[in-house]
Amino acid sequence: MLTDVVIEDERWTAVGLPDLAERAARAALAELGHDPAAYEISVLACDDARIAVLNAEFRDKRAATNVLSWPAQEIAPQSEGAPPPAPAPDPFAGETQELGDIAIAYDTCAREAGEAGTPLADHATHLVVHAVLHLLGYDHIRDKDATLMEGLEVRILGKLGLPDPYNRAKGA
Template sequence: MAERAVLEALKQSKAKVKGAAELSILLTNDEEQRELNQQWRSKDSSTNVLSFPQIEPFDPVVGILGDITLARETLIREAAEQGVTFEAHFTHLVVHGFLHILGYDHLTDAEAEEMEGLETRILASLGVEDPYAD
């Protein structure tokens, strides 16, 4: 699922693939995710996904790209709350995390609109419903 999500995100994003690349994806537990969130973002809580880019935003895709960590218990709970499958939510958050690795963000309304629109298109091509739909 993760590989398919990443490859589709590469295909539909602005990313320029320049050679072999490596990405680490870790499905962990809430406690470890909380520790990572505290260490790297000074937030003492778990979160669904964290991205740790090793390339500059929108640089060519080559070499070590970075790491994505996902909190399994949080994903299970959120999927149930949203009425979606774990697989759909996992796929969404892998796409979301990978777009952060590539340089996309959602700090401003314009950035959020661009990133969420791209996520929605990528997910649709993977058969996952729009997570931002009301």
């Protein structure tokens, strides 16, 4: 298994988060030419209270958020709009190496999905894809980086049979 999902909030069980996270992470890695069998990703399925503590501790933001990610390697590109390099092999990792950790909050995700009129499973899939891209060095702070990352998300989600989450206003 690529993903190791720790269910802290049992509401995620009804969404099928372990299978959903595995499928989303595999799709993201495969789209970028990475062998999913070479990596491990830890996913914490939690609630808003837990993610708010993590957000305060690691980002100094005292509020809940939908998803957080902690890459095992900092591999962001220097040049805006350029793809990041592949993660460097870890000679001590054995058969698989840790790509990083993800935390996803049920309450915020459910609220956002409801507001967007999107099934919770679809929104959670998008957020896992988004977080895996962060683990791979993609970001959305600079405009060209955001365009690159968003395009990848849309392409990956499309291959999973999900609509463009950024094009809801146009009915897509």
